[in-house]
Amino acid sequence: MERLARTGQLVSELHAIVDQLEELYPGRKFTPDGHLVGSLGEVTAATLFDVALVNASTAGHDALTPDGRTVEIKATYGTSGVAIRRTSDGVAASLIVLKLSKEPDLEHEVVYNGPYDRVHSQLGRFQNNGAAIISLSRLRKLNAEVPATERIPGRRHA
Template identity: 45%
Template structure:
Protein backbone atom coordinates (compact mmCIF):
# COMPACT_ATOMS: atom_id res chain seq x y z
CA UNK A 1 0.00 0.00 0.00
CA UNK A 2 1.35 3.40 -1.00
CA UNK A 3 1.69 6.08 1.64
CA UNK A 4 0.18 8.89 -0.43
CA UNK A 5 1.27 11.78 1.80
CA UNK A 6 4.81 10.42 2.01
CA UNK A 7 5.05 10.14 -1.79
CA UNK A 8 4.02 13.78 -2.27
CA UNK A 9 6.28 14.82 0.62
CA UNK A 10 9.31 13.11 -0.93
CA UNK A 11 8.69 14.80 -4.29
CA UNK A 12 8.36 18.16 -2.52
CA UNK A 13 11.59 17.46 -0.61
CA UNK A 14 13.39 16.63 -3.86
CA UNK A 15 12.41 19.93 -5.42
CA UNK A 16 13.30 21.80 -2.25
CA UNK A 17 16.78 20.26 -2.42
CA UNK A 18 17.06 21.37 -6.06
CA UNK A 19 16.28 24.96 -5.05
CA UNK A 20 18.86 24.87 -2.25
CA UNK A 21 21.55 23.53 -4.58
CA UNK A 22 20.77 26.20 -7.15
CA UNK A 23 21.01 28.88 -4.45
CA UNK A 24 24.41 27.50 -3.33
CA UNK A 25 25.73 27.39 -6.89
CA UNK A 26 24.30 30.35 -8.84
CA UNK A 27 24.21 29.69 -12.55
CA UNK A 28 24.04 25.90 -12.11
CA UNK A 29 20.84 24.00 -12.74
CA UNK A 30 19.90 20.87 -10.82
CA UNK A 31 16.50 20.31 -12.39
CA UNK A 32 15.46 16.66 -12.30
CA UNK A 33 14.97 15.39 -15.83
CA UNK A 34 14.92 12.35 -18.05
CA UNK A 35 14.16 9.04 -16.39
CA UNK A 36 13.71 10.60 -12.97
CA UNK A 37 10.88 12.89 -14.10
CA UNK A 38 9.29 10.05 -16.06
CA UNK A 39 9.40 7.69 -13.10
CA UNK A 40 8.15 10.35 -10.67
CA UNK A 41 5.27 11.12 -13.02
CA UNK A 42 4.36 7.46 -13.42
CA UNK A 43 4.28 6.98 -9.65
CA UNK A 44 2.27 10.16 -9.00
CA UNK A 45 -0.28 9.29 -11.70
CA UNK A 46 -0.55 5.63 -10.70
CA UNK A 47 -1.22 6.72 -7.13
CA UNK A 48 -3.71 9.49 -8.01
CA UNK A 49 -5.69 7.38 -10.51
CA UNK A 50 -5.31 3.99 -8.79
CA UNK A 51 -3.47 2.44 -11.75
CA UNK A 52 -1.32 -0.69 -11.76
CA UNK A 53 2.20 0.25 -12.85
CA UNK A 54 3.92 -2.17 -15.18
CA UNK A 55 7.63 -2.86 -15.51
CA UNK A 56 9.64 0.25 -16.41
CA UNK A 57 10.14 0.86 -20.14
CA UNK A 58 7.14 -1.27 -21.09
CA UNK A 59 6.55 -0.63 -24.79
CA UNK A 60 3.54 1.56 -25.55
CA UNK A 61 2.01 1.95 -22.10
CA UNK A 62 3.05 2.27 -18.47
CA UNK A 63 0.02 1.18 -16.48
CA UNK A 64 -3.34 -0.53 -16.51
CA UNK A 65 -6.59 0.87 -15.17
CA UNK A 66 -8.92 -1.29 -13.08
CA UNK A 67 -10.90 -2.11 -16.23
CA UNK A 68 -7.77 -3.06 -18.21
CA UNK A 69 -7.28 0.15 -20.20
CA UNK A 70 -3.65 0.58 -21.28
CA UNK A 71 -2.43 3.99 -20.11
CA UNK A 72 0.67 5.78 -21.36
CA UNK A 73 1.89 8.28 -18.74
CA UNK A 74 3.90 11.33 -19.72
CA UNK A 75 5.40 13.74 -17.19
CA UNK A 76 7.32 16.92 -17.82
CA UNK A 77 8.61 20.10 -16.28
CA UNK A 78 8.99 21.71 -19.69
CA UNK A 79 6.37 22.93 -22.14
CA UNK A 80 6.10 19.87 -24.40
CA UNK A 81 6.11 16.07 -24.40
CA UNK A 82 7.14 13.55 -27.05
CA UNK A 83 5.47 10.47 -28.49
CA UNK A 84 6.95 7.56 -30.45
CA UNK A 85 3.67 5.76 -31.05
CA UNK A 86 -0.10 6.15 -30.65
CA UNK A 87 -1.21 5.07 -27.16
CA UNK A 88 -4.67 3.68 -26.40
CA UNK A 89 -5.03 6.27 -23.62
CA UNK A 90 -2.66 8.83 -22.20
CA UNK A 91 -2.41 10.93 -19.06
CA UNK A 92 0.02 13.82 -19.31
CA UNK A 93 1.06 15.83 -16.28
CA UNK A 94 3.34 18.68 -15.33
CA UNK A 95 5.08 18.01 -12.00
CA UNK A 96 4.96 20.91 -9.58
CA UNK A 97 7.64 21.68 -6.95
CA UNK A 98 5.21 21.15 -4.06
CA UNK A 99 4.90 17.41 -4.79
CA UNK A 100 1.64 17.69 -6.71
CA UNK A 101 0.97 17.90 -10.42
CA UNK A 102 -1.20 19.59 -13.00
CA UNK A 103 -3.19 17.26 -15.22
CA UNK A 104 -2.60 18.50 -18.76
CA UNK A 105 -4.39 15.78 -20.73
CA UNK A 106 -6.39 12.69 -19.81
CA UNK A 107 -7.99 10.99 -22.77
CA UNK A 108 -7.72 8.83 -25.85
CA UNK A 109 -4.30 8.68 -27.45
CA UNK A 110 -5.90 8.86 -30.89
CA UNK A 111 -6.91 12.49 -30.29
CA UNK A 112 -3.28 13.43 -29.58
CA UNK A 113 -1.87 11.25 -32.37
CA UNK A 114 -4.19 12.91 -34.88
CA UNK A 115 -2.12 16.09 -34.39
CA UNK A 116 0.83 14.32 -36.03
CA UNK A 117 -1.02 13.10 -39.15
CA UNK A 118 0.62 14.24 -42.36
CA UNK A 119 3.78 15.32 -40.55
CA UNK A 120 7.16 13.82 -41.29
CA UNK A 121 8.66 11.79 -38.44
CA UNK A 122 11.51 13.79 -36.86
CA UNK A 123 15.01 12.28 -37.04
CA UNK A 124 14.88 11.30 -33.35
CA UNK A 125 11.73 9.23 -33.98
CA UNK A 126 9.55 11.31 -31.66
CA UNK A 127 6.76 13.75 -32.35
CA UNK A 128 6.63 16.75 -29.99
CA UNK A 129 3.42 18.40 -28.82
CA UNK A 130 3.11 21.47 -26.63
CA UNK A 131 1.34 21.50 -23.28
CA UNK A 132 -0.83 24.39 -24.48
CA UNK A 133 -2.04 22.30 -27.43
CA UNK A 134 -2.67 19.36 -25.08
CA UNK A 135 -4.67 21.59 -22.73
CA UNK A 136 -6.89 22.59 -25.66
CA UNK A 137 -7.32 18.95 -26.70
CA UNK A 138 -8.15 18.02 -23.11
CA UNK A 139 -11.18 20.32 -23.26
CA UNK A 140 -12.57 18.11 -26.06
CA UNK A 141 -12.44 14.92 -23.98
CA UNK A 142 -15.75 13.82 -22.47
CA UNK A 143 -15.79 12.82 -18.80
CA UNK A 144 -16.68 9.26 -19.83
CA UNK A 145 -13.42 9.05 -21.84
CA UNK A 146 -11.18 10.00 -18.91
CA UNK A 147 -9.55 7.78 -16.32
CA UNK A 148 -11.21 8.84 -13.07
CA UNK A 149 -9.18 10.09 -10.14
CA UNK A 150 -9.06 7.88 -7.08
CA UNK A 151 -11.25 8.77 -4.12
CA UNK A 152 -10.93 12.38 -2.87
CA UNK A 153 -8.98 11.25 0.23
CA UNK A 154 -6.13 10.30 -2.13
CA UNK A 155 -6.50 13.45 -4.19
CA UNK A 156 -3.77 16.11 -4.09
CA UNK A 157 -4.71 17.88 -0.89
Protein backbone atom coordinates in the same frame (compact mmCIF):
# COMPACT_ATOMS: atom_id res chain seq x y z
CA MET B 1 -2.34 8.03 1.41
CA GLU B 2 0.60 7.91 3.82
CA ARG B 3 2.87 6.86 0.96
CA LEU B 4 1.57 9.75 -1.17
CA ALA B 5 2.25 12.27 1.60
CA ARG B 6 5.77 10.89 2.15
CA THR B 7 6.46 11.02 -1.60
CA GLY B 8 5.39 14.67 -1.69
CA GLN B 9 7.69 15.45 1.22
CA LEU B 10 10.67 13.70 -0.43
CA VAL B 11 10.07 15.44 -3.76
CA SER B 12 9.94 18.79 -1.98
CA GLU B 13 13.29 17.97 -0.33
CA LEU B 14 14.71 16.97 -3.71
CA HIS B 15 13.72 20.33 -5.21
CA ALA B 16 15.21 22.16 -2.23
CA ILE B 17 18.49 20.37 -2.94
CA VAL B 18 18.24 21.32 -6.64
CA ASP B 19 17.71 24.96 -5.64
CA GLN B 20 20.80 24.85 -3.40
CA LEU B 21 22.93 23.32 -6.17
CA GLU B 22 21.79 26.02 -8.59
CA GLU B 23 22.75 28.68 -6.03
CA LEU B 24 26.20 27.11 -5.64
CA TYR B 25 26.73 26.94 -9.41
CA PRO B 26 25.05 29.95 -11.06
CA GLY B 27 24.18 29.32 -14.68
CA ARG B 28 23.95 25.54 -14.21
CA LYS B 29 20.61 23.72 -14.15
CA PHE B 30 20.10 20.67 -11.96
CA THR B 31 16.49 20.08 -12.93
CA PRO B 32 15.34 16.51 -12.30
CA ASP B 33 14.38 14.97 -15.62
CA GLY B 34 14.38 11.77 -17.61
CA HIS B 35 13.68 8.62 -15.66
CA LEU B 36 13.13 10.44 -12.37
CA VAL B 37 10.34 12.68 -13.70
CA GLY B 38 8.86 9.78 -15.67
CA SER B 39 8.74 7.55 -12.61
CA LEU B 40 7.31 10.34 -10.46
CA GLY B 41 4.62 10.89 -13.08
CA GLU B 42 3.79 7.19 -13.21
CA VAL B 43 3.41 6.77 -9.45
CA THR B 44 1.42 10.02 -9.24
CA ALA B 45 -0.93 8.83 -12.00
CA ALA B 46 -1.33 5.46 -10.26
CA THR B 47 -2.34 7.32 -7.12
CA LEU B 48 -4.76 9.68 -8.86
CA PHE B 49 -6.30 7.31 -11.41
CA ASP B 50 -7.71 3.79 -11.47
CA VAL B 51 -4.69 2.22 -13.18
CA ALA B 52 -2.14 -0.45 -12.30
CA LEU B 53 1.46 0.18 -13.30
CA VAL B 54 3.16 -2.43 -15.47
CA ASN B 55 6.86 -3.29 -15.34
CA ALA B 56 9.13 -0.31 -15.98
CA SER B 57 10.18 0.14 -19.63
CA THR B 58 7.28 -1.92 -21.01
CA ALA B 59 7.11 -0.91 -24.68
CA GLY B 60 4.18 1.32 -25.60
CA HIS B 61 2.49 1.78 -22.23
CA ASP B 62 3.04 2.33 -18.51
CA ALA B 63 -0.20 1.11 -16.97
CA LEU B 64 -3.41 -0.83 -17.47
CA THR B 65 -6.98 0.05 -16.51
CA PRO B 66 -9.21 -2.57 -14.82
CA ASP B 67 -10.94 -3.12 -18.19
CA GLY B 68 -7.59 -3.77 -19.92
CA ARG B 69 -6.94 -0.47 -21.70
CA THR B 70 -3.26 0.39 -22.09
CA VAL B 71 -2.22 3.79 -20.71
CA GLU B 72 0.84 5.86 -21.54
CA ILE B 73 1.82 8.35 -18.81
CA LYS B 74 3.84 11.52 -19.43
CA ALA B 75 4.95 14.04 -16.84
CA THR B 76 6.81 17.32 -16.79
CA TYR B 77 7.77 20.09 -14.42
CA GLY B 78 8.11 22.43 -17.37
CA THR B 79 5.66 24.84 -18.89
CA SER B 80 6.15 24.27 -22.59
CA GLY B 81 5.47 20.70 -23.70
CA VAL B 82 6.13 16.97 -23.54
CA ALA B 83 7.76 14.52 -25.90
CA ILE B 84 5.57 11.80 -27.31
CA ARG B 85 7.47 8.86 -28.74
CA ARG B 86 6.39 6.50 -31.43
CA THR B 87 7.01 2.86 -30.63
CA SER B 88 7.28 -0.27 -32.72
CA ASP B 89 4.40 -1.68 -30.68
CA GLY B 90 2.02 1.06 -31.74
CA VAL B 91 0.40 3.45 -29.32
CA ALA B 92 -1.49 3.00 -26.08
CA ALA B 93 -5.27 3.31 -25.94
CA SER B 94 -5.14 6.20 -23.46
CA LEU B 95 -2.77 8.98 -22.48
CA ILE B 96 -2.38 10.85 -19.20
CA VAL B 97 -0.16 13.94 -19.14
CA LEU B 98 0.65 15.55 -15.78
CA LYS B 99 2.33 18.84 -14.93
CA LEU B 100 3.91 18.04 -11.61
CA SER B 101 4.12 20.59 -8.81
CA LYS B 102 7.34 21.17 -6.88
CA GLU B 103 5.35 22.16 -3.81
CA PRO B 104 3.83 19.37 -1.68
CA ASP B 105 0.77 21.48 -0.81
CA LEU B 106 -0.08 22.27 -4.46
CA GLU B 107 -1.99 19.88 -6.69
CA HIS B 108 -0.49 18.38 -9.80
CA GLU B 109 -2.25 19.50 -12.99
CA VAL B 110 -3.89 16.90 -15.19
CA VAL B 111 -3.08 18.45 -18.56
CA TYR B 112 -4.60 15.64 -20.62
CA ASN B 113 -6.62 12.50 -19.83
CA GLY B 114 -8.10 10.78 -22.83
CA PRO B 115 -7.55 8.72 -25.96
CA TYR B 116 -3.95 8.54 -27.14
CA ASP B 117 -5.04 8.70 -30.81
CA ARG B 118 -6.58 12.14 -30.26
CA VAL B 119 -3.11 13.47 -29.35
CA HIS B 120 -1.11 11.32 -31.74
CA SER B 121 -3.07 12.71 -34.69
CA GLN B 122 -2.03 16.25 -33.68
CA LEU B 123 1.71 15.58 -33.50
CA GLY B 124 4.05 17.28 -35.89
CA ARG B 125 7.18 15.80 -37.39
CA PHE B 126 8.95 13.12 -35.40
CA GLN B 127 12.59 13.94 -34.69
CA ASN B 128 15.51 11.57 -35.24
CA ASN B 129 15.12 10.28 -31.68
CA GLY B 130 11.59 9.09 -32.48
CA ALA B 131 9.85 11.81 -30.46
CA ALA B 132 7.56 14.68 -31.34
CA ILE B 133 6.90 17.58 -28.98
CA ILE B 134 3.38 18.76 -28.23
CA SER B 135 2.72 21.89 -26.20
CA LEU B 136 0.90 21.81 -22.89
CA SER B 137 -1.45 24.51 -24.17
CA ARG B 138 -2.41 22.30 -27.14
CA LEU B 139 -2.91 19.34 -24.80
CA ARG B 140 -5.19 21.45 -22.57
CA LYS B 141 -7.33 22.35 -25.59
CA LEU B 142 -7.54 18.70 -26.65
CA ASN B 143 -8.37 17.70 -23.07
CA ALA B 144 -11.32 20.09 -23.00
CA GLU B 145 -12.83 18.15 -25.92
CA VAL B 146 -12.58 14.68 -24.32
CA PRO B 147 -15.95 13.26 -23.25
CA ALA B 148 -16.08 11.95 -19.67
CA THR B 149 -16.73 8.43 -20.97
CA GLU B 150 -13.32 8.42 -22.69
CA ARG B 151 -11.32 9.50 -19.61
CA ILE B 152 -9.49 7.24 -17.16
CA PRO B 153 -11.53 7.40 -13.95
CA GLY B 154 -9.98 8.97 -10.88
CA ARG B 155 -9.51 7.11 -7.65
CA ARG B 156 -12.07 8.00 -5.00
CA HIS B 157 -9.47 8.83 -2.33
CA ALA B 158 -7.33 11.06 -4.58
